[in-house]
Amino acid sequence: xxxxxxxxxxxxxxxxxxxxxxxxxxxxxxxxxxxxxxxxxxxxxxxxxxxxxxxxxxxxxxxxxxxxxxxxxx
Numbered sequence: 001x002x003x004x005x006x007x008x009x010x011x012x013x014x015x016x017x018x019x020x021x022x023x024x025x026x027x028x029x030x031x032x033x034x035x036x037x038x039x040x041x042x043x044x045x046x047x048x049x050x051x052x053x054x055x056x057x058x059x060x061x062x063x064x065x066x067x068x069x070x071x072x073x074x
Contacts, residue, residue, distance in 0.1 A: 006066065016050060
């Protein structure tokens with residue numbers, strides 16, 4: 001299972017750090033590309049975690065994604 005941490009900047013200007021994971025992916029770059037591709041569409045979405053909560057991010061509400069080599073700070 002591959003896991004990345006994304007800092008998501010919303011169109012409202014707020015930001016949050018979420019964890020995105022996939023059991024089928026073994027490459028961090030492929031996982032990041034999947035998240036970007038999914039959120040590029042207005043109707044696209046991904047399921048993420050923020051602490052103990054599951055959050056569904058919809059592409060229409062996301063302004064930017066940041067991913068550092070070590071990940072964002074949770």
